[in-house]
Amino acid sequence: MRAITEPSLASKIxxxxxxxxxxxxDRESSHADVLKALAFCFKLVNSNAHDDPAAAxxxxxxxxxxx
Numbered sequence: 001m002r003a004i005t006e007p008s009l010a011s012k013i014x015x016x017x018x019x020x021x022x023x024x025x026d027r028e029s030s031h032a033d034v035l036k037a038l039a040f041c042f043k044l045v046n047s048n049a050h051d052d053p054a055a056a057x058x059x060x061x062x063x064x065x066x067x
Contacts, residue, residue, distance in 0.1 A: 003038060007031040014038050
């Protein structure tokens with residue numbers, strides 16, 4: 001995934017797309033902290049996919065469009 005090598009893309013996905021508001025990362029955080037927040041967001045998408053597969057597919061299609 002390009003977000004691993006592109007800090008600005010990772011930040012955009014985490015804070016603009018997922019609207020991450022956790023205490024572990026913010027827009028001023030290191031790239032490593034942003035990637036941890038991104039992993040947390042994907043974990044939530046994956047765990048919620050069982051309850052709402054359509055929503056998970058929608059999120060993944062939005063991320064594909066960001067490529």
